[in-house]
Amino acid sequence: MSLLAIENVEKSYVIGKIGVWALKGIDLLIDAGKFVSFIGPSGSGKTTLLNLIGCLDKPSKGKVLINGMDVSHLDRKSSAKFRGGNIGFIFQNFNLLPVLTVYENVEYPLIMVQNVPAEKRKIKILELLEKVGMMEQKDKYPDQLSGGQKQRVAIARALVTEPKIVLADEPTANLDHDTAYKILKIMHDMKNEFGTTFIFATHDTKVVGEAEVIYTIEDGKIIGQTARNAGGK
Amino acid sequence: MINILKIAWRNLFRYTRRTLLTASLIVFGVALVIVFGGIGNSFKDGIVGILTNSNLGDLQIHKKGYVGSIDNLPLDLTIPEAGRIKIESILNKNAAIKDYSKRIRFGAVISNFVQSTNMRLTAVYPGDESQVCPDLPKRIKDGDSNPDTFVKPGSIVIPLNIANGMKLKTGDEVVLVATNKEGSVNGMTFKISGISENILGPQGKDGYMHMEDAFSLLRIEGGEITEIAVKINDFSRLRKTTRELKHALPGIAGASPDKPFLEIHTWEDLSPFSSIARIVTLLIMVVRVVLVSIVLISILNVMMMSVYERIGEIGTIASLGTLPGKILMLFLAEGLSLGFFSALAGGILGTGILAVLAVIKPQFTFGMMELSLAPQIPMGEIIVSIAIVVVISTLASLQPALKAAKMEPVEALRHV
Known part of the structure; x- marks a missing residue:
């Protein structure tokens, strides 16, 4: 069974008095432990698709199944619980909480979402900060970090709850070339180590180059699918 | 959290x-x-x-209708001796009551043989009055301010206003002329034993004399009085104590109209400062x-x-x-x-x-x-x-x- 199955999903918005179809009849299957990329021009529906997979939004039609569970019609509380246990997010703008230190940002989902005991929390956080190379900055606040460092913290925060899927919307868009490669390598290593599925929405060719499965989306439809070996080889 | x-x-x-x-x-x-x-x-x-420690006490008991006519200081609305004894018996048994003072209040004309003016007088037993209004003797700035003897038979305490206006001092003699409840007029000579500070409002013309002198001046033979001023132990329980007294005192509730018909008022009912x-x-x-x-x-x-x-x-x-x-x-x-x-x-x-x-x-x-x-x-x-x-x-x-x-x-x- 695939980790993620999307069945005939459609999503429409009403802007003013005009209905806009963001996604039209999307079907796809994604296996566990894959590096998947949605590519396409701006407004093609990549972010909308990520939002549906992340239970942040509901489809107008069709189903989103994660591990066989239909998550497309969960209520607000259930979808929050589901996200907290199964999905990690990495954002283009890092979205770290400015009042918390690096350590506390990574700790946040363990305290506020999963209620993990303090000792267990500490072990997990320190391990992940070590892996993303942010151990020395653990007591710094986000405004004291570079863009690359912020994204490393965001990766640690996304992985600390051991989610099945990490959704990353343009994770390298605000990073320079070298930093973007380093971030991608970290995510790749994490994927290999934890078996987490990474799904990207991106324009970035560096990200696309790392993907094992690439879906090309245009005007709300999947118009192409490419499967490759990891690292684009 | x-x-x-x-x-x-x-x-x-x-x-x-x-x-x-x-x-x-x-x-x-x-x-x-x-x-x-x-x-x-x-x-x-x-x-x-x-107000309560110098003049009013915490609450006062009168004959029904007295407070409504208080400006005239009526002498026909008095508490007779039998009723007074009953009231005293009830007050003595009530643990909330600290002390009480029997009073006769009346209007009189005071004369220094050259000029005269009207004033209000409160006749008291000084020992009792000092228990109910402990600050009263302290307000006597000139003369005898002993709490137990600040007015003796044959002497009066006059307020500063009158003392200044009539150029009176302690030891001077004055004549008081008053009308009793039957309408007859009587006059007596008194020696000024003290001059008190003025207190708020109309009390600016209030003086004090001994109860026995009031009986003589007003020719009261039955021991009747116009009011009983009461001091309670805990001022914060004033309303509760007043309620209890209203139930306990005979005739206050109006159960029997032919019996003495009393009214009870707290300082708030009696002073414009409330x-x-x-x-x-x-x-x-x-x-x-x-x-x-x-x-x-x-x-x-x-x-x-x-x-x-x-x-x-x-x-x-x-x-x-x-x-x-x-x-x-x-x-x-x-x-x-x-x-x-x-x-x-x-x-x-x-x-x-x-x-x-x-x-x-x-x-x-x-x-x-x-x-x-x-x-x-x-x-x-x-x-x-x-x-x-x-x-x-x-x-x-x-x-x-x-x-x-x-x-x-x-x-x-x-x-x-």
Whole structure:
């Protein structure tokens, strides 16, 4: 069974008095432990698709199944619980909480979402900060970090709850070339180590180059699918 | 909960200037309520103390209808001896009653053989009167101020107004002429044994004489009196004690119209100052309402801005799986912390100001009374003020917090 199955999903918005179809009849299957990329021009529906997979939004039609569970019609509380246990997010703008230190940002989902005991929390956080190379900055606040460092913290925060899927919307868009490669390598290593599925929405060719499965989306439809070996080889 | 408070506290100090500005507004408001309440109550208690301890007693018992005609000081509305004995028996058995003083109040003309003027006289037994009005002898500034002997048979205490107006001094002789209840006029010569300070209002022409002299001057043979002034042990239980006495005293409830028909009044019913006391209480309430408005508007403003500025963050924490209830708690904790700690600081500031005033004891004159403000630290007022701020802070934070909790994560994440 695939980790993620999307069945005939459609999503429409009403802007003013005009209905806009963001996604039209999307079907796809994604296996566990894959590096998947949605590519396409701006407004093609990549972010909308990520939002549906992340239970942040509901489809107008069709189903989103994660591990066989239909998550497309969960209520607000259930979808929050589901996200907290199964999905990690990495954002283009890092979205770290400015009042918390690096350590506390990574700790946040363990305290506020999963209620993990303090000792267990500490072990997990320190391990992940070590892996993303942010151990020395653990007591710094986000405004004291570079863009690359912020994204490393965001990766640690996304992985600390051991989610099945990490959704990353343009994770390298605000990073320079070298930093973007380093971030991608970290995510790749994490994927290999934890078996987490990474799904990207991106324009970035560096990200696309790392993907094992690439879906090309245009005007709300999947118009192409490419499967490759990891690292684009 | 500790983590929610920690995050709330840090969020408050993200915008230090704004938070401090709002906090200072609340601090000022709470301090104002406490200081105003402390001073207002001190002023009120000071004057009530002077009135009850110098003149009125805590409550008075009269024949029914007496207070309605009190300006005329009627001598036909008296409590006869039999009724007085019953009343005394009831008062003696009541543990709430500290003491009582029998009085005859009447109007008279005082003459120094050259000029004359009218005055009010209260005939008392000085020992009893001093127990009910312990400050009365202290107000006798010239002459005998011994609590047990400040009026002796054949002597009177006159107020400063009359002494000055008629150029009288202690030891001088005067004639008092009074009309008794049958309408006959009688006059007696008295020696001035003391001159008392004026007390608020019409008491500016009040003098004192011994009860036995009043019986002679007014030709009262049956031992009747016009009133009994009562002092109770615990002033805070005045209303309760008055209620109990109304039930216990014969005829007060009007059960039997042919028996002595009494009425009982607290100092509030007898003094025009009770209206001022009520105004002071009302003003304290108004200041409280102002405080509530300050807290409500300032916290609501800060929290609404806080939610609006952090929509993206709300989207982030929601996407991480934070339950709506916890998002609500985060923002409520923020408003509550701001309100609580500001109120606490205001409480400390207000208490400090009152403590300084209690040491300085500023003096001022109210009417004819010299007052010294020595406010007590009103612990009740402080607790009530902090509680009001906490409740209002919670209410003011509720709407913005609900807005944050109900926000769709996908919409919030889109917000720049």
